[in-house]
Amino acid sequence: MQWDIVIGLEIHVQLATKTKIFSGSSTAFGAEPNTQASAVDLAMPGTLPVPNEQAFRYAVMFGLAVNAEIGRRSVFDRKNYFYPDLPKGYQTTQLDHPIVGPGFVDIDLADGSSKRVRIHHAHLEEDAGKSLHEDFHGMTGIDLNRAGTPLIEIVTEPDMNSAEEAVAFAKKLHSLVSSIGICDGDMSQGSLRFDVNISLKPKGSDELGTRTETKNLNSFRFMEQAIAHEVERQMDILEDGGRIIQETRLYNGERDESRSMRSKEEANDYRYFPCPDLLPVVIDDGFIESARDLLPELPDERKARFMEQYGLNDYDARLLSDDARISAFFEEAVGHGKDAKLAANWVLGEFSARLNAEDKTVVQAPITGSQLGELVARIADNTVSSSGAKKVFETLWKGDADNADAIIEAQGLKQVSDTGALEQMVDEVLAGMPDQVAQYQQEADPKKQKKMLGGFMGPLMKASKGQGNPKLFNEILLKKLNN
Amino acid sequence: MHNKSVAELSRELESGKISSVELTREFLDRIKAEDKQYNSFIAVTEDQAMADAKAADEQRAAGNASVWTGVPFAHKDIFCTKGVATTAGSKMLANFVPPYDSTVTANFRAAGAVCLGKTNMDEFAMGSSNESSFFGPVTNPWGLSAGEKRVPGGSSGGSAAAIAARLVPAATATDTGGSIRQPAALCGITGLKPTYGRVSRYGIIAFASSLDQGGTMARTAEDNALMLNVMAGFDPKDSTSVDRAVPDYTATLNEPLKGLRVGLPKEYFSDQLSPAMEQQIRNAVKEYEKLGATVKEVSLPHAKLAIAAYYVIAPAEASANLSRFDGVRYGYRCENPQDLNDLYTRTRAEGFGDEVKRRILVGTYALSAGYFDAYYLKAQKVRRLIQQDFINAFKEVDVLMSPVSPSPAFVQGANTNDPVTMYLEDIFTIAVNLAGVPAMSVPAGFVDGLPVGLQIIGNYFDEARLLNAAHQFQQVTDWHQKLPQ
Numbered sequence: 001m002q003w004d005i006v007i008g009l010e011i012h013v014q015l016a017t018k019t020k021i022f023s024g025s026s027t028a029f030g031a032e033p034n035t036q037a038s039a040v041d042l043a044m045p046g047t048l049p050v051p052n053e054q055a056f057r058y059a060v061m062f063g064l065a066v067n068a069e070i071g072r073r074s075v076f077d078r079k080n081y082f083y084p085d086l087p088k089g090y091q092t093t094q095l096d097h098p099i100v101g102p103g104f105v106d107i108d109l110a111d112g113s114s115k116r117v118r119i120h121h122a123h124l125e126e127d128a129g130k131s132l133h134e135d136f137h138g139m140t141g142i143d144l145n146r147a148g149t150p151l152i153e154i155v156t157e158p159d160m161n162s163a164e165e166a167v168a169f170a171k172k173l174h175s176l177v178s179s180i181g182i183c184d185g186d187m188s189q190g191s192l193r194f195d196v197n198i199s200l201k202p203k204g205s206d207e208l209g210t211r212t213e214t215k216n217l218n219s220f221r222f223m224e225q226a227i228a229h230e231v232e233r234q235m236d237i238l239e240d241g242g243r244i245i246q247e248t249r250l251y252n253g254e255r256d257e258s259r260s261m262r263s264k265e266e267a268n269d270y271r272y273f274p275c276p277d278l279l280p281v282v283i284d285d286g287f288i289e290s291a292r293d294l295l296p297e298l299p300d301e302r303k304a305r306f307m308e309q310y311g312l313n314d315y316d317a318r319l320l321s322d323d324a325r326i327s328a329f330f331e332e333a334v335g336h337g338k339d340a341k342l343a344a345n346w347v348l349g350e351f352s353a354r355l356n357a358e359d360k361t362v363v364q365a366p367i368t369g370s371q372l373g374e375l376v377a378r379i380a381d382n383t384v385s386s387s388g389a390k391k392v393f394e395t396l397w398k399g400d401a402d403n404a405d406a407i408i409e410a411q412g413l414k415q416v417s418d419t420g421a422l423e424q425m426v427d428e429v430l431a432g433m434p435d436q437v438a439q440y441q442q443e444a445d446p447k448k449q450k451k452m453l454g455g456f457m458g459p460l461m462k463a464s465k466g467q468g469n470p471k472l473f474n475e476i477l478l479k480k481l482n483n
Numbered sequence: 484m485h486n487k488s489v490a491e492l493s494r495e496l497e498s499g500k501i502s503s504v505e506l507t508r509e510f511l512d513r514i515k516a517e518d519k520q521y522n523s524f525i526a527v528t529e530d531q532a533m534a535d536a537k538a539a540d541e542q543r544a545a546g547n548a549s550v551w552t553g554v555p556f557a558h559k560d561i562f563c564t565k566g567v568a569t570t571a572g573s574k575m576l577a578n579f580v581p582p583y584d585s586t587v588t589a590n591f592r593a594a595g596a597v598c599l600g601k602t603n604m605d606e607f608a609m610g611s612s613n614e615s616s617f618f619g620p621v622t623n624p625w626g627l628s629a630g631e632k633r634v635p636g637g638s639s640g641g642s643a644a645a646i647a648a649r650l651v652p653a654a655t656a657t658d659t660g661g662s663i664r665q666p667a668a669l670c671g672i673t674g675l676k677p678t679y680g681r682v683s684r685y686g687i688i689a690f691a692s693s694l695d696q697g698g699t700m701a702r703t704a705e706d707n708a709l710m711l712n713v714m715a716g717f718d719p720k721d722s723t724s725v726d727r728a729v730p731d732y733t734a735t736l737n738e739p740l741k742g743l744r745v746g747l748p749k750e751y752f753s754d755q756l757s758p759a760m761e762q763q764i765r766n767a768v769k770e771y772e773k774l775g776a777t778v779k780e781v782s783l784p785h786a787k788l789a790i791a792a793y794y795v796i797a798p799a800e801a802s803a804n805l806s807r808f809d810g811v812r813y814g815y816r817c818e819n820p821q822d823l824n825d826l827y828t829r830t831r832a833e834g835f836g837d838e839v840k841r842r843i844l845v846g847t848y849a850l851s852a853g854y855f856d857a858y859y860l861k862a863q864k865v866r867r868l869i870q871q872d873f874i875n876a877f878k879e880v881d882v883l884m885s886p887v888s889p890s891p892a893f894v895q896g897a898n899t900n901d902p903v904t905m906y907l908e909d910i911f912t913i914a915v916n917l918a919g920v921p922a923m924s925v926p927a928g929f930v931d932g933l934p935v936g937l938q939i940i941g942n943y944f945d946e947a948r949l950l951n952a953a954h955q956f957q958q959v960t961d962w963h964q965k966l967p968q
Contacts, residue, residue: 044563044582044583045563045576045688045808046585046687048722048723050719050720050722051722078803080850082806082827084811087812088806089806140823142811269852276692276800277689277692
């Protein structure tokens with residue numbers, strides 16, 4: 001049987017505020033346990049939450065970045081359950097009136113197509129502390145430094161149909177929250193945590209199957225593996241005539257296995273109700289506009305601009321706009337290189353290939369955008385041939401010299417573009433190859449003719465010591481041979 | 484000296500007739516000698532009080548004293564006091580010493596007042612008789628001479644009894660459903676529950692967050708005004724406190740009452756009220772007419788729903804507010820927990836008293852899946868109707884007057900096995916909390932030798948008018964000056 005895979009994501013994003021969502025304690029990662037936990041964070045009796053305005057600003061920035069409606073009246077609710085790292089015995093979160101309403105994110109897929117993933121909503125809430133089960137001799141240690149760190153929980157519609165789409169969305173979201181500066185993006189510290197809801201349905205069916213939730217995936221690789229694993233598990237059950245149990249599962253990335261954490265029947269009744277310690281927060285136009293002013297250019301906006309301003313095609317514009325650092329590198333190169341299309345080809349081609357080969361990010365690259373731009377300018381004005389340019393690039397990358405012009409000069413890579421000189425060379429070479437000239441002129445098939453043209457280029461390049469402009473040689477050759 | 488009001492004591496201190504050290508000593512000695520029969524204090528902080536009195540005398544000598552500098556008083560043991568155990572009347576917090584001050588206690592500290600100790604209360608402010616305290620019941624000073632141990636009301640029964648017994652001239656209190664007004668009435672003193680949001684709740688151990696409000700207790704309306712001057716105001720640490728200018732509540736005490744429009748809610752003069760009680764209230768209203776007030780009957784049509792709505796909303800909020808008492812970080816923890824579940828269940832089973840458990844159960848039930856709409860949401864709708872009742876009434880009148888409680892102080896143990904009868908003690912006070920308006924209890928006579936309280940309810944943030952009305956009444960009556968034998 002053929003199956004459709006249906007995936008929705010819930011993503012917890014730690015907001016990069018200096019202090020916690022309801023107290024003045026620092027949110028910095030890695031401090032000694034419980035040194036960043038105030039009386040409020042410890043839920044001492046009589047203490048009260050005071051909302052952190054910056055958390056609201058960041059949440060609104062997120063909402064604007066995903067084209068969402070902003071909840072004008074944002075209400076906090078208490079989600080009640082007992083756990084040692086949840087000091088109040090309830091989590092302060094948002095149920096019915098979240099700060100970010102429906103929105104969407106467009107993702108680009110490997111086959112060049114793009115897909116819209118709808119955001120159901122995103123709400124503000126506080127993170128819990130951490131339970132430490134090691135080093136306490138059978139007891140559990142509680143670290144409340146993280147308790148009260150502001151989170152937005154982003155909930156998507158079940159719009160993704162493969163691990164590839166889910167990972168593409170996750171990466172896009174990661175790039176988005178990092179580039180607008182509301183999250184440090186450090187997944188190893190839990191700054192983004194993904195829960196994946198997966199169900200299968202018979203191909204083409206309109207009815208969704210029973211879903212499972214796999215919690216707390218904190219790398220893209222684990223996410224991809226966990227989805228593949230869960231899809232296979234569900235498929236095995238369904239094809240054996242079994243039924244999927246609605247449950248929460250934990251995935252172990254090291255062993256590529258998962259286990260049930262709790263079933264729907266065992267799920268808590270969280271007894272949500274509006275938190276009486278916090279008044280509804282009214283978000284007005286002024287607040288939204290001030291948040292909008294803080295937004296840097298978003299990848300989608302940048303892509304549109306690149307197409308408009310530089311005449312790039314959709315594919316190149318997307319590749320150059322996703323990561324703000326690549327975008328900046330490209331624009332620096334264009335500033336010097338003038339020819340944007342050529343600059344794009346070099347950034348996405350030679351430059352990116354080199355980064356990949358050496359497993360470097362753009363900020364670790366040994367050359368700057370302007371260095372590459374200077375080289376591109378010399379290609380564009382025919383000073384150097386593309387094969388010569390590759391040699392220049394190599395020298396720049398190795399750091400043997402820092403300037404394209406100097407390298408061209410030192411390595412004698414300057415092209416000869418003087419047509420008089422080139423014509424003389426062509427005449428001399430053709431005079432030495434009368435048989436080939438005759439063969440060419442008798443050939444009726446233009447394709448074969450074109451192939452034969454290459455036979456003259458070798459001797460020409462040799463005659464010019466490699467410095468003749470191949471494009472001009474080509475033009476002159478055609479003119480002479482066709483006469 | 485112990486029969487004097489705060490205003491009088493302040494003047495004595497200012498004139499140099501007595502020092503704060505002497506005054507504090509006198510009250511501490513009285514507590515030591517007398518409080519065995521009342522049990523109105525959970526803790527007496529003698530050393531701290533004497534040190535504070537000494538500092539206050541120095542401050543006064545240096546010429547920068549406030550009205551409160553050196554005046555003794557007490558805090559209900561629900562206000563967190565830095566470095567001093569704060570128990571909320573519970574075994575759960577019997578060992579809890581807060582590392583912070585509530586905003587209210589910090590304000591009194593800053594004003595130079597001398598706190599003598601922490602007063603007894605119903606556990607977590609849940610009760611109307613002060614019988615649910617882990618530290619034992621409080622006995623009302625009234626009725627003792629007849630050999631009867633009567634309740635002082637609750638939950639602020641310790642503060643009320645201590646003031647009635649002249650162990651302190653004033654004390655802080657809190658009111659979630661009547662916990663200031665009912666004990667004030669039963670002990671024959673004057674108490675004020677301010678508008679919700681007028682006094683910061685920061686550092687007040689929460690019972691029901693949307694209803695809790697800190698307030699004042701003293702013998703006179705004037706002293707209540709002096710207290711509110713210290714307590715009222717916006718607090719950035721409490722998001723539900725209101726950023727609104729605080730008047731000097733003493734400035735308008737002597738305004739004439741001519742033209743004051745008094746409304747008598749007919750629902751509060753029902754058959755739940757004994758004829759003898761009703762007579763006292765009607766007599767008090769007549770005094771107001773003599774002072775120039777006009778009186779008319781008004782209606783609060785949804786008043787009868789208040790108790791039912793309250794006993795859903797308050798327990799619902801309490802069930803969450805009290806979840807933090809889990810034995811993990813502070814407070815009581817059971818011996819040798821076997822696992823996490825055992826830690827939770829035994830800690831809470833052993834640490835909470837029956838009434839607290841009852842309300843946690845009721846609240847948990849009301850919030851549960853399948854019951855939430857029928858109970859919690861319905862109760863919130865009723866709450867809005869009750870608020871609207873008051874808004875409508877205050878379009879017609881300036882203040883409402885009613886009894887505070889259906890009957891005077893009852894004998895200890897009379898209602899302990901009948902929670903519903905106990906809950907009906909608050910039948911005239913609870914709607915005020917649901918609406919969030921301010922209200923006072925003012926001594927207004929006696930029935931069978933026991934004090935009767937007149938409730939004066941005001942519009943939002945109209946505390947000054949309430950204090951003015953109460954003060955003028957106290958200029959022409961002496962119910963508030965009567966002493967228990």
